[in-house]
Amino acid sequence: LAALLAHGGGMDIVEMSALQIKKAVTGAGRADKRAVAEMVRRLLRMRAEDLPPPDACDALACALALTPLMRDAQISRLPAAARRGRRRR
Numbered sequence: 001l002a003a004l005l006a007h008g009g010g011m012d013i014v015e016m017s018a019l020q021i022k023k024a025v026t027g028a029g030r031a032d033k034r035a036v037a038e039m040v041r042r043l044l045r046m047r048a049e050d051l052p053p054p055d056a057c058d059a060l061a062c063a064l065a066l067t068p069l070m071r072d073a074q075i076s077r078l079p080a081a082a083r084r085g086r087r088r089r
Helices: 002-008 018-026 033-043 054-065 068-077 080-086
Strands: none
Touching: 018 033, 018 054, 033 054
């Protein structure tokens, strides 16, 4: 439903795999949840005691991976065919 509403509103829909999100945030696509949480903490300048539960860290990692600077750096590393095929409007 959210994708349908976004598409109808003229928003771009971008799909990223878990591997791509982890690579964008940590630099390693095979990073574990602890590594993702640590990078989320560092990128958002959070204290360790303020870190949310693992699922919330994953959601924050998704948001961070789609920020313009991180997303553009990650997309530029994808093969050309993947860059063309991953973005839908």
